Structure formats: structure tokens, C-alpha cells
Amino acid sequence: xxxxxxxxxxxxxxxxxxxxxxxxxxxxxxxxxxxxxxxxxxxxxxxxxxxxxxxxxxxxxxxxxxxxxxxxxxxxxxxxxxxxxxxxxxxxxxxxxxxxxxxxxxxxxxxxxxxxxxxxxxxxxxxxxxxxxxxxxxxxxxxxxxxxxxxxxxxxxxxxxxxxxxxxxxxxxxxxxxxxxxxxxxxxxxxxxxxxxxxxxxxxxxxxxxxxxxxxxxxxxxxxxxxxxxxxxxxxxxxxxxxxxxxxxxxxxxxxxxxxxxxxxxxxxxxxxxxxxxxxxxxxxxxx
Ligand code: ADP
Ligand code: MG
Numbered sequence: 077x078x079x080x081x082x083x084x085x086x087x088x089x090x091x092x093x094x095x096x097x098x099x100x101x102x103x104x105x106x107x108x109x110x111x112x113x114x115x116x117x118x119x120x121x122x123x124x125x126x127x128x129x130x131x132x133x134x135x136x137x138x139x140x141x142x143x144x145x146x147x148x149x150x151x152x153x154x155x156x157x158x159x160x161x162x163x164x165x166x167x168x169x170x171x172x173x174x175x176x177x178x179x180x181x182x183x184x185x186x187x188x189x190x191x192x193x194x195x196x197x198x199x200x201x202x203x204x205x206x207x208x209x210x211x212x213x214x215x216x217x218x219x220x221x222x223x224x225x226x227x228x229x230x231x232x233x234x235x236x237x238x239x240x241x242x243x244x245x246x247x248x249x250x251x252x253x254x255x256x257x258x259x260x261x262x263x264x265x266x267x268x269x270x271x272x273x274x275x276x277x278x279x280x281x282x283x284x285x286x287x288x289x290x291x292x293x294x295x296x297x298x299x300x301x302x303x304x305x306x307x308x309x310x311x312x313x314x315x316x317x318x319x320x321x322x323x324x325x326x327x328x329x330x331x332x333x334x335x336x337x338x339x340x341x342x343x344x345x346x347x348x349x350x351x352x353x354x355x356x357x358x359x360x361x362x363x364x
Contacts, residue, residue, distance in 0.1 A: 093342030094352040101338040104321045105356035110302045111251050112294060112316070115262035115272050116220075116238065117309035118326060122154040122344075124238035126162045127219065131232035138168055140232045144195050144224055146171040147186035151178055153312075155222055158236055159195075180287045180312040181263040183222070191227040197265070198223060199284070206230055217271035220264055243346040244276045250350045252277070257302075261290045263312055291315035307349065308337075324349060 096102060113119050131140040145163035148156035149170070173186035173193070183196015185204065194204045198221075201208050206225040215221045215235045224231045248258045259280040262269035266283030273281040282293065294304050294316055306313065306320035314336045317323030323337035326344035334340055341348040 092348065092351055093345065094348050094355075095340040095342075096352075097338050097340075101322060102356040102359050104303065105305065105339065105353060106360035107303045108256060108305045108322060108353070110257045110259060110297055110304045112259045112261050112290075112297075112304055112306045112320070113248075113278070114290075114306075114308035114313050114316070115260055115264055115269055117154050117344075118307055118313075119241060119244045119260065119272055119276055120238040121241050122238065122309060124154055124158045124220065124236040126158060126234055127237045128215075128235035129232070130235065132230065135231055138166060140224055141166065141234070142168050142171055143188060143193050143226060143231065144222065144234060146173040146188045147176055147184045147193050147195050149173065150176050151184055153178075154238070155220065155236055156184070159222065159234060181285070188226075194225045195222055197221070201225055201230070204228070214267070217267050218275075220268055240272060240275050241344070241346060247346045247349055248277045251353075261285055261293060261306075261316065263287065263290075287312045287315050291319040294319045307346075309344065324352075 116122060129137040129141055131137050141159070141163050144159045145168060148159045171188055173188045176184060176186035178184050179200060182200030182203070183194060185192065185194045187193070194201055194206060198208050201223045204225060206228055208223050208230050212233065219235050219237045222234045222236065224233065251258055257280065258278045260269055260273045260278045260282070262283045263285050264283055269283030270281050290313065294306060297304050298321065304320045305322040305324055306316045307324040307326070308317055309326045317325060318336045322339055324339040324341065325334045325337035327334065327340050327342050339352060
């Protein structure tokens, strides 16, 4: 491979908002056979809106939101940002939380006014020893539920909805037309993952995944001979981004995602991935 051709290829892409970290990335990108997409913040905009606040009887809606905002304040997760923003918009006061911990793919815990508060998905709250009611109306497909507990008691649920990102269907179609299989790997519920997948034209969907699971699935595919590109935005994708032959981070995502990836798309613009792939294929055709 001639370094000059590779450098030229990288240069073209950099001018267009794609950053390659190292010349060998082009080589791998040109040979990609599978693209695995993260859902939240990658195929979706990552700007969810709260559509419902559902406290248990005896708890006010704004108190539930305030509890959630208190423990989510330090988190960069799109769900956390939406909760904090909605709390501020509704004029809620900032409540300090201590000892805040984030569990990737699960949620957050912290101590608010002396009581342990947890916010996250059903599995995460169950792991906290919290009984989330079974008969709870599941959110509509495409919606995500964030459950809340205080001192080990279930306090209610916030429902959030996120839209599909511009260009998501286009990038999926682009790869599929070139024989590159597209997968969706999500930490969100299977139904939510499936709904977004259907909207963008992806058939291979895996939901309810822990961050490490995403990495393992990619490892398995690569052991089977696939050359996998993983596109993701968040802290939760770091293991998958690092494992994939090509890790692609959407800028605007987290710093750790950008650090662990080989390819960064400016402004989270998925169309730039197509550009990067074209540049890689042309460059490697020249090189070979
Ligand atoms: P995706 O793979 O779709 O990008 P993530 O791995 O980021 O999803 O998160 C998976 C799930 O973990 C979310 O759908 C949510 O239920 C839960 N979760 C993660 N972080 C948080 C948080 N800060 N607050 C509440 N829930 C969270
Ligand atoms: Mg994500």
C-alpha cells in the first residue's frame, strides 16, 4: 500500500468532516462486510423528549421528575440530558445528589436527601432490589421507560421518545445495496430496538444488550470472518467500538467514544460515513 495514496484519501475525507485515525483504517473500512449500529444517539437523534410522567399514587409528578433530575444531573446519556432539561424547563429546583454512580446500559444511582435513588431500566432497578410492577403498561414501541425508586421503593416511571436521525435510512440502504449487512445492537428493550430498526430498514436486531454484550457479539461475527464496522455515540459503546475492525464515533457523542474509535464523523452526520466508505474504497482500489 502506498502511504501517499492513503494520506491523500484521508485528506479528502478530513476536509469533509471525517477524521481517520491512522492510514490502516482506510484499508479496513474498504473491506467492511457488516455495519453494526447503536440505536440511541446513533440511528436516533439522541434528543429524546419526555412524553409521560407516571408517578405512583401519593407522589407528585414534579417531585418524580426532580428526583430523576437530581441523580441524572452528572450523566451525559441522552436520556439523562432530556430529564435534566425538562426539569429545568418546568422551573424545578436543583436538588443535590451525592455518591452518584452510572452503570452503562442500566442507569444511575445516588443519594438524595439521605435516601438512595435509582433511575434506569427494569433490569437495572431489579438489580437494585426494587420491585417494578409487572402490570405496568409497557411504553409504546419506540419509547423508552426510565423507572425511579427511592429508598428501595418504586416511585414511578418517565416515558421518553426519540426520533430517527436524518439520513439513517439512507446510510442503511447505501450499505445494503453494496452487500454490506446492517445490524442494530441496542441496550434498549427489544421492542424499542425493533421499532427503530423497522423504520430504517434493518432486519438484524438485538436489544437488551449490556455494553460488554455488544463487544462480544462483534467479536463472534469477526471470528466468523466478518469485518465489522461499529457506529456508536456513547460511553456504553466503548467496548464495541474498540473491538470492531473499524470503530466509528459520531462527534457530539462522548469523549471516550471518540478516543476508542478509528473514525470520527463530524456533527454526528451519518451521510459522512458513506463519504468515508467511498473514499476508502477508491483509495484502496488505487493502492491495489
Ligand atoms: P443504546 O444501545 O440504545 O444506545 P444504551 O446502551 O445507551 O442504549 O442504554 C441502554 C438502556 O440503559 C437505555 O435504554 C436505558 O434504559 C438505560 N440507561 C442507560 N443510561 C441511563 C441513564 N443515565 N438513565 C436512565 N437509564 C439509562
Ligand atoms: Mg447509544
